Amino acid sequence: MATSYGPPSIWAVIVAAGLATFAIRLSFIHLFGRVEEVPPWLERALVYVPAAVLAALVAPDFAPASATVEAALTPELLGGAAAVAAAWRTEDVLWTVAAGMIGLHVARFLL
Amino acid sequence: MDSRLPPDLRDGIRDALPLLLGIVPFALVAGVEAGLTPLQTIGLSVVVFAGASQLAAIDLLGRDAALGVVVLTVVVVNLRMLMYSASIAPYFRELSARVRAGCAYLLTDQAYALALARYVGDRDRETSTRRPHYYLGVALTLWIVWQAGTVVGVVFGAAVPDSWRLGFAVPLVFLALLVPAVSDAPSLGAAVAAGAVAVVGAGLPFNAGLIVGAVVGVATGIALEGRGVGSTDGDGGGGSDPAEGH
Numbered sequence: 001m002a003t004s005y006g007p008p009s010i011w012a013v014i015v016a017a018g019l020a021t022f023a024i025r026l027s028f029i030h031l032f033g034r035v036e037e038v039p040p041w042l043e044r045a046l047v048y049v050p051a052a053v054l055a056a057l058v059a060p061d062f063a064p065a066s067a068t069v070e071a072a073l074t075p076e077l078l079g080g081a082a083a084v085a086a087a088w089r090t091e092d093v094l095w096t097v098a099a100g101m102i103g104l105h106v107a108r109f110l111l
Numbered sequence: 112m113d114s115r116l117p118p119d120l121r122d123g124i125r126d127a128l129p130l131l132l133g134i135v136p137f138a139l140v141a142g143v144e145a146g147l148t149p150l151q152t153i154g155l156s157v158v159v160f161a162g163a164s165q166l167a168a169i170d171l172l173g174r175d176a177a178l179g180v181v182v183l184t185v186v187v188v189n190l191r192m193l194m195y196s197a198s199i200a201p202y203f204r205e206l207s208a209r210v211r212a213g214c215a216y217l218l219t220d221q222a223y224a225l226a227l228a229r230y231v232g233d234r235d236r237e238t239s240t241r242r243p244h245y246y247l248g249v250a251l252t253l254w255i256v257w258q259a260g261t262v263v264g265v266v267f268g269a270a271v272p273d274s275w276r277l278g279f280a281v282p283l284v285f286l287a288l289l290v291p292a293v294s295d296a297p298s299l300g301a302a303v304a305a306g307a308v309a310v311v312g313a314g315l316p317f318n319a320g321l322i323v324g325a326v327v328g329v330a331t332g333i334a335l336e337g338r339g340v341g342s343t344d345g346d347g348g349g350g351s352d353p354a355e356g357h
Contacts (some may be wrong), residue, residue, distance in 0.1 A: 003172040018158030018187040022205040027214035032200035052305035052328025054289035059306030060313045061282040087290035094136040096287035
C-alpha cells in the first residue's frame with residue numbers, strides 16, 4: 001500500500017484536506033446570523049452522503065478480480081462478510097474490525 | 112478529577128469517557144496503516160482530525176489516486192459536518208471569533224451529538240457564557256485520546272509483521288460505519304448504486320470512480336426518497352455516530 005508520492009505532495013494533501021475540513025466545520029458557526037440554516041436541498045443530499053461515500057470507498061476493496069466463483073471467494077471477501085455480520089449485530093467498530101480480521105485469517109488458513 | 116475545573120467542563124469530560132471505547136480502536140487503525148511516514152500519519156491526525164476521512168486519504172494515497180481526488184474525497188466524507196456546524200452555531204454565537212474557530216476545529220460527530228443534547232435541554236439563558244465549557248470538555252477529551260491513539264498505532268504498527276494484514280482494518284472500519292448508515296430503503300439504494308458504480312468505474316483515471324459513485328449514490332437515495340420508497344424518516348446520516356443512545 002506504499003504510495004509513490006513524495007513528501008511534498010503528501011504534505012500538500014494533508015494541508016489542503018485540513019483547511020477544507022476546517023472550512024466545513026467553521027462554515028455556519030462563523031456565518032450564523034447571516035445564514036440561519038442549511039438549505040433544504042443540501043440537507044436532503046447530505047443524508048445520503050455517508051452511505052454512498054462509504055460504499056464507494058469500500059466496494060472496490062472487495063470486488064472479485066474476475067466473475068468466477070473461485071475468484072470471488074477470497075479471504076478478503078469472507079473477512080468482509082464476517083465484519084458486516086458483526087457490524088449488523090453490534091454497531092460497534094471494535095467488534096466489527098475484530099470479526100473481520102479473524103474471518104480473514106481463518107479464511108486464509110482454510111482456503 | 113480536579114475540582115478546580117469548571118463543573119460543565121468536568122461533566123463534558125465524564126460524558127466523553129464511554130465514547131473512548133469506540134474512539135481508541137479507530138485511532139489505532141488510523142495510526143497503524145502503512146504507506147505514510149509516522150510524522151505524516153500523525154500530521155494528518157492533527158491537521159484533519161476526522162477519522163473516516165483520514166482513513167480514506169491514506170487508502171487513496173496508497174492506491175496512488177490523483178491528489179485532487181484525495182482532497183475531494185476528504186471533503187465529501189466530511190460534508191456531514193456542515194449540518195453539525197449549522198445546528199450548533201446558535202449556541203456559540205456569543206463567543207469571540209477565536210474561541211468559535213477553536214470550537215469549530217474540534218467539531219466531531221460525538222462532540223456535536225453530546226453537546227447538542229445538553230444544550231437543547233438547557234433552557235437557562237444565564238448559562239450561555241458557560242456553554243463552550245461542556246462542549247470543550249467532550250471535544251478536547253476526544254482530541255487528546257484520538258492523537259494519543261494515533262501515536263500508539265504508529266509505534267505499534269511498525270512493530271507488527273506484514274503477514275498480520277493490519278492494513279485490512281481500514282476497509283473493515285469503513286464497513287463498521289457503512290452498515291449503520293444503511294438505515295432504510297433509500298440509503299440502501301444509495302449504498303448499492305454507489306458501490307456498483309465505484310466497482311465498474313475502478314479503471315477510470317485518477318480513481319474518479321469513487322467520486323462518480325458517491326454522486327450517483329446520493330442521487331439514487333434522493334430519487335428513491337422522492338418516490339416514497341420505504342421512507343421511515345430515519346437518520347440515514349447518523350451512521351458514524353457512536354454517541355447514539357447516550
